[in-house]
Amino acid sequence: MTLGLNNFYVSYNNKLILQDINLAFQEKTVSAIVGPSGCGKTTLLRSINRTAELESGFRCNGEIMLYSVNIYQTKDVGSIRRRIGLVFQQPVALPMSITENVIFGVRYCGEKNKNCLQEINEQCLRRVALWNEVKDKLKRPARELSGGQLQRLSIARAIAVRPDVLLLDEPCSSLDPASTHMIEDLLVDLAQELTIIIVTHNLIQAKRIAQETVFMLDGQVVEKGPTEIMFSNPDKNETRDYFF
Amino acid sequence: MIIRRYLDFIWLSLFWASGLLILLVLSAMLAYLIWRGGPALSLEFLTASPRGIPLGAQGGVYPAIKGTFYLVLIAVVTAGIPGIITAIYLTEYGMQSSLKEIVNLTVQCMAGIPSIITGLFVYAFLVVQLKWGMCLMAGGIALGIMVLPVIVLTTRDAFLAVDNNYRWLGASLGVSRGYMFLRVILPQSVPAVLSGLLLAMGYAAGATAPIMVTAAVISSNSSGAWFEPVMALPYHLYILFSEHTSMDKAYGTALLLVLLLLVVNIIALWIRSWQGRDFHNDFRPK
Ligand SMILES: Nc1ncnc2c1ncn2[C@@H]1O[C@H](COP(=O)(O)OP(=O)(O)OP(=O)(O)O)[C@@H](O)[C@H]1O
Numbered sequence: 226m227t228l229g230l231n232n233f234y235v236s237y238n239n240k241l242i243l244q245d246i247n248l249a250f251q252e253k254t255v256s257a258i259v260g261p262s263g264c265g266k267t268t269l270l271r272s273i274n275r276t277a278e279l280e281s282g283f284r285c286n287g288e289i290m291l292y293s294v295n296i297y298q299t300k301d302v303g304s305i306r307r308r309i310g311l312v313f314q315q316p317v318a319l320p321m322s323i324t325e326n327v328i329f330g331v332r333y334c335g336e337k338n339k340n341c342l343q344e345i346n347e348q349c350l351r352r353v354a355l356w357n358e359v360k361d362k363l364k365r366p367a368r369e370l371s372g373g374q375l376q377r378l379s380i381a382r383a384i385a386v387r388p389d390v391l392l393l394d395e396p397c398s399s400l401d402p403a404s405t406h407m408i409e410d411l412l413v414d415l416a417q418e419l420t421i422i423i424v425t426h427n428l429i430q431a432k433r434i435a436q437e438t439v440f441m442l443d444g445q446v447v448e449k450g451p452t453e454i455m456f457s458n459p460d461k462n463e464t465r466d467y468f469f
Numbered sequence: 470m471i472i473r474r475y476l477d478f479i480w481l482s483l484f485w486a487s488g489l490l491i492l493l494v495l496s497a498m499l500a501y502l503i504w505r506g507g508p509a510l511s512l513e514f515l516t517a518s519p520r521g522i523p524l525g526a527q528g529g530v531y532p533a534i535k536g537t538f539y540l541v542l543i544a545v546v547t548a549g550i551p552g553i554i555t556a557i558y559l560t561e562y563g564m565q566s567s568l569k570e571i572v573n574l575t576v577q578c579m580a581g582i583p584s585i586i587t588g589l590f591v592y593a594f595l596v597v598q599l600k601w602g603m604c605l606m607a608g609g610i611a612l613g614i615m616v617l618p619v620i621v622l623t624t625r626d627a628f629l630a631v632d633n634n635y636r637w638l639g640a641s642l643g644v645s646r647g648y649m650f651l652r653v654i655l656p657q658s659v660p661a662v663l664s665g666l667l668l669a670m671g672y673a674a675g676a677t678a679p680i681m682v683t684a685a686v687i688s689s690n691s692s693g694a695w696f697e698p699v700m701a702l703p704y705h706l707y708i709l710f711s712e713h714t715s716m717d718k719a720y721g722t723a724l725l726l727v728l729l730l731l732v733v734n735i736i737a738l739w740i741r742s743w744q745g746r747d748f749h750n751d752f753r754p755k
């Protein structure tokens with residue numbers, strides 16, 4: 226098990242958003258989180274990435290374990306955030322070149338060696354299947370990329386700091402089918418090396434790429450299981466209602 | 470429907486009328502100043518010291534230009550540093566703290582203090598209590614106190630205008646706020662910060678009350694020494710008018726001051742229009 230949540234609660238301004246979450250994510254798998262709008266999926270991911278706590282009124286209870294580390298009891302928040310990367314729904318292009326976007330986190334961590342940075346840049350761009358499209362314009366501002374390219378760049382930036390877990394919040398929600406397929410393929414590929422958790426509204430997408438699927442409703446986990454079973458023969462009626 | 474259109478027409482006419490009124494007031498003032506003060510403007514006026522009896526009836530305003538320049542410089546440095554640091558605190562660090570609210574409130578209150586009171590305070594404290602006497606430093610600090618809230622508010626808005634998603638992205642990568650600020654937020658907001666500082670300088674250059682009792686005198690060579698009194702354009706203007714020294718020179722000085730402020734404001738607007746260009750060091754156009 227890479228990541229585990231035990232009796233995890235989150236509230237904003239004393240309003241309970243997540244209740245008694247118990248989940249375990251296996252190493253080097255893709256897991257999908259699905260559920261209706263407002264059920265707390267984004268809050269869950271941001272809590273695992275430890276950025277939800279930057280919102281005013283955030284409080285949490287329970288534990289999230291990354292391997293044997295309770296992430297909410299670690300002093301070095303920055304390193305936890307890098308070990309559990311988060312890709313946003315709307316990709317963000319930092320106001321700098323494509324290369325600088327990819328190596329932003331690596332540079333922050335103190336890597337100065339030019340060859341090394343160059344290598345990380347190329348490696349990460351290749352892993353998100355972006356290298357061939359941008360290799361001639363690495364110095365151009367990242368905002369010139371298309372939405373699909375930008376989302377892949379965001380993934381490259383997140384994996385450049387070598388996370389153990391990669392969280393993605395509806396990464397394809399504003400992309401065309403071709404870009405969506407590209408990202409699905411690269412996520413399956415990335416899962417050979419890291420643990421991937423993806424929030425999606427697209428049930429077909431969950432079916433295509435996820436080994437396990439989690440169904441959430443009103444801040445609670447209703448059911449979690451292997452994707453085929455969730456889609457063919459789920460235990461709970463709520464799941465059935467949502468899936469069929 | 471008819472009434473709707475009628476109302477629209479009335480609103481539109483009102484907008485036009487008010488816009489026209491503002492333009493009219495401004496151009497009337499400028500035209501009047503040019504008419505009355507234009508003839509006084511000459512090279513000698515800009516480069517000579519005041520002469521004649523009473524002093525200022527002849528000659529120029531060079532020491533007053535110099536004095537105003539020094540005063541504004543000291544004001545923008547003494548207020549700029551704490552002002553920008555306060556703005557950084559407010560936008561980047563003060564997210565959930567109640568100190569932020571207190572600082573915001575304090576700045577708002579400061580903005581409401583009449584500038585003559587700032588002048589009197591600096592007079593009582595620096596000029597009298599610390600025995601600095603009327604001097605450049607005291608006047609600069611008085612102006613600094615006056616423009617501090619302006620600088621805090623304009624720079625705060627400059628930082629706030631930068632896309633908040635950058636901050637969230639930085640946080641999600643475990644990047645510190647300081648690093649994020651220096652590498653992303655600041656380069657993005659340089660034009661707005663600069664233009665805010667310039668506007669504050671213009672505001673300081675035209676203010677009379679804070680320097681009247683702290684720095685400005687009728688005659689000085691405005692050497693730039695920190696603890697010597699100086700001449701200043703708005704104060705010189707005030708003396709020329711109130712003592713009826715020379716109306717020609719007074720209008721000349723007024724025109725000069727207005728032109729100066731106009732130029733400063735136009736430069737500020739121009740710098741502001743750079744916003745949105747890439748200011749990042751690693752971006753070079755093809
Ligand atoms: N910063 C915040 N402060 C207070 N309440 C919040 C905050 N962020 C989210 N919420 C609330 O938490 C609940 C869950 O929101 P969340 O964004 O996690 O839902 P979601 O499952 O991601 O929805 P969607 O599918 O629409 O993205 C919502 O009721 C929302 O109003």
Ligand SMILES: [Mg+2]
Nearest residue numbers: 266267268394
């Ligand atoms: Mg969401």
